Amino acid sequence: MDALWSAFEPHIVELLGVILTILIGIASRQLAAWTGIEIEKRHREALHESLMSGAMSTIRHGPGAGLETLKAHAITHARRSVPDAVKALVPGDGVLDTIAERYVREALSRLDRHAFD
Template sequence: MEGILTALEPHIVELLGLVLTIIIGIAARQLSAWTGIEIEKRHREALHEALMSGAMSAIKHGPDVGIDTLKAHAIAHARQSVPQAVKALVPGDGVLDAIAERYVRDMLRKLDQPVLN
């Protein structure tokens, strides 16, 4: 019996090494996916916060200029505030515009200002 274990020992060690390599590979993939998701989440949050503060800033400087001007100011503010988030997320056509419009309209409602198109 001892002779069999001695003969199988290198193969058992090799098999354990293979199993550990697989487990480490799976764990590394999971960690990479999780950190990528966390980084994207942080970029999204930063972009939304920048658009909100840009909308607030635009309205404080003149809520009567029209919604397109307010949106443009909010988007410009976000692009300057968090350029790395814009670069990382690569929002498609109209995405920043739609989000900025939502925040501008919300701010106008909170301030009881009319929405000028």
């Protein structure tokens, strides 16, 4: 029995090493994917929050300026306050504009509702 174990021991250890290497590789890929998703999520949240605060601040300083001007100010605010998020996410043409318009319109509607209170 000892002779049989001695003959197969190096092969068993080698097989266990291969299995362990595969498991570590899978775990590291999963961790990298998860952390990448978390980082992207944080960038998206930061960008949205920045556009929202930019929209609110531009409304406070001049709600009559017009939608295009207010959107431009909100986008400028976002680009200055979270440049890493903008750089990491690389929003396509019109994406920031669309999101900014949403938040500017929401801010304007809140302002209208409060004006009648």
